[in-house]
Structures are given as structure tokens and as C-alpha cells.
Amino acid sequence: MGHEPARHWTRRAPRPITRQTRKAACRDGAPVHLTGPPMSRYSPAEIEPKWQQAWDEALTFRAERKEGKPKYYVLEMFPYPSGRIHIGHVRNYTMGDVVARYKRATGHNVLHPMGFDAFGMPAENAAMASGGHPKTWTYDNIDTMVDQMKPLGLSIDWSRMFATCDPEYYGQQQALFLDFLEQGLVYRKNAVVNWDPVDMTVLANEQVEDGRGWRSGALVERRELTQWFFRISDFAEDLLEALDGLDDWPAKVKTMQANWIGRSRGLQFAFSTTDAPEGHDRIEVYTTRPDTLLGASFVGISPDHPLAKHLERDNPEVAEFCAECRRVGTSEEELETAEKKGLNTGITVRHPFDTSWELPVYIANFILMDYGTGAIFGCPAHDPRDLEFARKYELPVQTVFAPAMGEEGTFILPEDGGPAYVPPKVETVRYLKPFAGAEAMTGDEAVDAAIAFCEENGVGQGVTKFRLRDWGLSRQRYWGCPIPVVHCEACGVVPEKKENLPVVLPDDVSFDQPGNPLDRHPTWRDVPCPSCGAPARRETDTMDTFVDSSWYFARFTAPRAETPTDMADAEYWMNVDQYIGGIEHAILHLLYSRFFTRAMHLTGHLPEKSREPFDALFTQGMVTHAIFQTKDKAGRPVYHFPEDVELRDSSAFLKDGTEVEIVPSAKMSKSKKNVVDPVSIVSDYGADTARWFVLSDSPPERDVEWTAAGAEAAHRHLSRVYRLAMEAAGAGDDAGSGDEALLREMHKTVHDVTQGIESFGFNAAIARLYAFTSTLAKADAGGPAKRQAALTLAQLMSPMTPHLAEEMWSLLGGEGLLADAPWPTADETMMVESTVTLPIQINGKRRAEIEVPKDMGKDEVEAMAMAHESVQRALDGGQPKKVIVVPGRIINVVV
């Protein structure tokens, strides 16, 4: 290391350069250390670009098939090119990088790619807001983000990068679509969308605010359009069953998916109607609780049910009610949280068990046409929604079952004002109105008995249904993958020929008016019919962006292939061994991807093993930051940037002395002014500090709060490590008295850090590295032992802080690039301790501890514990009731 450059990495980096420079000059002028080697400071600005260049030149992270070497595919969920990387990205990619670098060091051939999920609404919104083009906006953003990501020193094979808006990518996606179409995996049907009648455009759910279009403010309507659907529901059973085999997925994600797919066993049967219009003499209903049939008090149908639509035609009251229901948004959340409303149709149905018992038929706003048959019977006593509805419309409430004998407790019958009684189906309850099976049964048993009874008596049939609906992929938007079909007057819907792919988006479009620019493009729609050659029109809908992200991981295995995938590459690289991303994708993205890989297998684009594409999944938490706020005169919050706030004694103040309220751990958002920009962190402290910090402190699956103090501490620690490495490099060749102790600790650290990384306990691994750094700093060891310890420390830190580690490696005389060095192994014999400390509990509370040889017998341990003065004191001359000795763990004396 030569002389220091002008730029210095001082404690508080965001200081003006002039001051730093002055200080540096002053320091360099007077020798700080009069003895020993010249002491250089840790300078990430210098070493980080140096090592990044070294890795680049050596093509260290270029992934190539190497038969015979175990492959490892690690992938972080690719980003949307919003324009700037976010500290959450840094955390996500750093975690992936730790895994990637660790796997490289343990002899794996690693694939670690990066790309961009580049289609979507923000690009169009930006174009509408500031007049640019979505394409320019997107590619500019990608350039910026790549520039921001590269300095992080991620071990990514950048040669495989692509964006989903590249025609080379979406053209292959169109080929997939055509193959799916041919295979019968895609079809068209009507579906409702949010329609803005003023802007004449389809709105996404997030563009609907309180039932109004976000730009026009117009009341949103539901409108039916013919749209394309993937038959994901055909795979419901398989997608559900296969969850069992995903051993390395978080249980919570599997539970969420299982609930989403929602397999249920129930009874489907028909009520016969009275006074209903022709063709509606039966109403089919589906129920998962046929055991409550004797508690039925009304029948509810969806406003979109055929009977409701029929009545609507010549009954203005019904028409108005249905119209009102349709003003509620299309999302399940809105339907469920809206006030329960119904309209009595005047039609009644006969109860299947007693034809003299008539139930009223209501059109109800909380019944979905998409689920079951779009009609239900209401049992208010055992369903909170039905109870709310029954109380509102003064319908009867009749309890069917009550808590089992002896567990009644404070049970209040729902008809007496109690809440709806909905115990878990595995719980045994007492049936007050049984019609099948015993009086005391579990809900599950009762449902089975009820289905059997109904089937025997010809009332209905047991059926299995799924909540999972088919995946609607049509979007009435420009910035997405065009659906490659053509509408021909003579031939109908005709797939585009594969040789005509990609169907490329036209560049000459404008966003000065709402609606889909593809619809109003002068020529783009006009094409000859691929079948008969007559003039025809292109489909102007584009694909849901979830399609783009449902197979990008497969494309990374052969990103430039002329077909969607290359089988040899897919065979070699698939599956993704470790997938890392946010929990917010637990359901949709992951479920759609699991469907897509199944469909890609059926159409010959992926091997059988890739039906489940992600062998292991890790869901990481968010990065949060405190919000600094004051209140204006009206009491509304005013937000302040962290750099405008001074922290004094855990309170915060503005420059003018106003005290600021600190809201801790809030999700970062621009409007709250609590966003931390990774770029400034990297330029202030270096990438290694940023990487080290986002991994320390918080377990990866949990949120981590970014604090300036924490980042400084991380930087201080790395400087210390660097100093220790310098010291070790310059130390003599004599042995020291603490050599063995240091090396013992080193081996334990190797073991613990390895475990930490293997189990995604990055924060624990880092805590261990802190401890070992302390040990090394204090060790009374000789030069050789210190150098060995420092080299190992560099290796153990290399997945987290690769540049610093590489620098230490070269300082200490390591061979070649550390990035190519094998992972250290712990010598088990160095880790064995001869004695163990056992805590002694008295009645479960720790009162003392004894140190015993590791292999001491249980009886001897017990005798030693009993002889201990605090045990004797507790016994007070008596005998213990019980003594539990867990060898190597604990002693508990019960007195």
C-alpha cells in the first residue's frame, strides 16, 4: 500500500470534502506511528473498484456448464426498474450474494444472474405524467440501476442480463403462449374489469380509490370483457399436493398457498323455487357445511347470478340494487369489507327436507359469482356474515349445534344475541338438530354424514371444489407483451404464426389521452389473417406482467437461445436451488410460476424435474427507517429528511430547535421522507459497509431498521478488521503463548459461521465474526498464528464483505483471488472442550452453576449438585422431591 489518496474515509463521511482533505493533509504531514509498518487506513473507495475490476478481468463470475461439478443456481427476485435501487434491493441481493459466494467456495458451479421485470404500469404512468415514452423511461432506468448495482460487488454473471421488455424475451414468451394455446392451457371467457366511464379505460384495483377512478374521479363501473385465461385451476389439485414436497420452503408460504388454492369438500344440491321466472325453477347451491341445513334461513344469490340478471331486466328495483352492488370494486377485500346488503326477490325456495318449509331468496352483495355456484344458503347461527345479514333483515336464527357436554361454559345461543358459533371442524360438538350421524360429532364427521345422507336421499352430491380461479392474463394496456393472436372475420381467433414472432410493440404511440394506444394506432392493428390471408386485426390486449415473471428464471439458463429455453441448459442449471425474495410474493408470483413450469413441461420447454422450479425459498423482511415528523397548525403531519434532523440524547430536533417526533421502524416511502438511498451509503461508507450492515442486527426473514449510527458502527468495525490484518501482516515469525487458544477459537468460528450461512442465520454469523475479531485483537499470539487467524477471518467474511476480504487476503499473502479459494473447514478436534458448565435450577429457576468434566456420569453430576451450598440451603435439611439431570445441559432440583 502506497501513500494515501486525497479522499479519506473518516468517521462521519458525509462531511464536506474540503474539511476531510485538510484533516488528511494534517495527518499525513505528521507521522502518526513512529514504529512498525506504515499504517494505512481502510479505504473502500480505493479497494472496491480495484477488486471488482480484478473479478471482471478474470471472468470470475461467468457461469458456464461444467459437467461433473455440482451446479448451484441462486436467484433473487428480479427488480422492477423503478429508477433507483432501494436499500431493500441491497439487502435482497446481498443475501443472494452471500449464498452465491459461499457456494462457489464450497466447490459449486454457481449461476447467479440478474435481470429486470420491465413491463408494467409505472412506465405508462410516467409517460402520461411527463410526456416521455415508456420504453425510453424503462431502459434509462435500467441503465441507472445497473450503474448503481455494479458498485455493490455482487457476484453476478452480468452477461446473462435481460429485461422482460426486450423483444428477444417477450417474443419467446409469445411462442410459449402459442404452445400453451395449442395444448389447451389458454382460453377466452368473459370477466369483469373496473371501468372508468370518463377516461374510457380499464383501471387496476390500485387505481380505484373509494370507488372512483384515480385520475377522472368518476364512479367506477364493472364491465364485462372477453379476456384470455390460463387454465391454472386444472392444476389446483397438483399445485396443492405438490406443496408437501417443498421441504425447503417456509411453512407459512405453503400454508398461504394451500389456503389460496382452497380445496373444500361440500354438498352441491338444488333448491326448487316458487314463483320464479321460467328457466329458474332450481337454484344450485354449494355448501361446505351441509350439516347445518336445518339451520337454513335464507338463500342468497350473487348480483351476477343468472336469476338476478333475469330479474334485473324487468324489475327496476332489482336493477338498481344490482347496479349498486356492481359499484363496489372487483377485489375480494372490498366485497368482504363492504356493508352486507341484500334485496328480497319475493321468490322463495322449498327446503329439501321439508317441502312445506319455504326460505326467501335474497340477492346479496357479498356472494361471489366466481366461487361455487354463485348461490348459497344462509345459516346465521354458524356463520358471522349470515348472522349479520339475518339480524339486519330480521330473518330467523336457529342453532344447529352447541359446544360438547361439559364445555358449554358461557355459551349464548346465537338466537339469544350470542355470536355465530363457528368452532374448528375437528372439534367435537353436540348437535341439537341432527339429521344424519350421531348427536356428538366433529364438524368433519357431521359434514361427511350429511353428504352421505343427502346422496342416499337424492338431495344432492358430495363434490370437491377449489377456491383457485383461472388466471386472467389480458390487460388493456400498451406496455406489456402483446398477445400474439389475430381476429379474422372469417376464421375467428387465429394464433399468429411462430415465424412472425416477435409481435413487436410499435414505438410511435402517444399517451396524451387515456386508454390503450394500441387500440388507436393507425396501422399496427392491421395484419393479414395468418390462416386465410384476408385483412384482419391484431389483438390489442397485452399480457399481465405476472406472465413475464413466471418463467424468467428458466430463461436465465439460456438467455440468448432462439427458443424459450435450451433443454441441455435447462437440464443442467434448473432448478433454482435457492430463491430469495419478499414475502409479499408468497402467493401470486410463486403460484403462477409453479403453474408456468408445469405448462412449460407439458409443452416440452422444461424437464420433468422443473415442474417445481424453486427447490428452496427464503422470504426476507423489509428495510425500515424511522420517520421524523412534526405537526402543522392544522395538526397534519409534516415529514423531515433524516439529514435535516439532529439527534441529541435519543430525542430529535430540527435546526431551529423544534422537537421532532420519531416514529420508529416504518416502511420506507418517499412521501414520508424516510427513504435511505443506497448510492449515498456506498459513496459515504463503501459497499462492504452497506452489505455488512444490512446483514447484521436483524434476522434475514425479519424487517431491519436502517440507522445512521448502525451504518457507522459497521464501517468502524470493518476499519478495525483491516487494521488487525495490517498488524498481523507486519508481525514477526515467533510463536506466542496464546497461539493454541486463538486457533481453537478460529476453528469454532469457522464452524459457527459456516452453520450460520447454511441456515440463513447471517446476523448470527456476523455476531460470531464480531466476537472472533475481538479475540484476535486481544490474542497473545505470535505472528504466524495471527496471520492464519486473519486469513481465515478474511475467508469467513468474504461472502459478506468481498472487497475487504480480498484486500486482506492479498495483504496476508493468500494465493490467487480469494474468490477462487476453497472455504475453510473446521478441525473438529480443535473444538472439543474438556469441561462443561452446568446450571443448577431449583424449581425451574437458575440458582447456581457447577463446572464438570464433559463426560462425567449422571450420578456423579447429581451428587455434586446436591452438595452445592445453594441446593443445601434450598433443601433446608429435607429431601428433594425430584432431581432432573440432563447430561451436558442442566440440573433441576424440585424441592
Next chain:
RNA sequence: GCCCGCGUGGUGGAAUGGUAGACACAGGGGACUUAAAAUCCCUAGGCGCAAGCCGUGCCGGUUCGAGUCCGGCCGCGGGCACCA
């Protein structure tokens, strides 16, 4: 509303059902320095002079032993099919 999580010192957090608070931040004290910065050392859950007592959101349960398992409640977060 429904599904899934999470809740531990002043703060971020650690803890295969077995010593609650590792490691770190902020704090307090000290060393070095003319001084400051940097660095290093010590201290540190609460209450108590102490012996000791109390402590993992709240209430209850299982267990020799519960932060961890079970039930109920409260609070916060994620998802709810056109945000990505």
C-alpha cells in the same frame, strides 16, 4: 372481513422446551491527548444497601422446566387474484 406472520432491555436483536438479554447501537465511567478526533478498556434489564425479588404484549393452560408448545385476547405488518 378472510388467510398468513410478528410482538424480548433505552434501541436492533440472541436463545435444538434447559443459564433470558449473545453480538451491536445509544448511554455511563476510565485510559491515551495540551485539547479534540480516532483508538482502547470497564460498566450496563428493572427494583433493592444487600440477601434477594420481578421480568420475553395481556390472560389462562401443558411441563421438573415455557421467549419457545396449546387456547383466548390486544397491537403491528404482509396478502386478498388488474401494484410489482
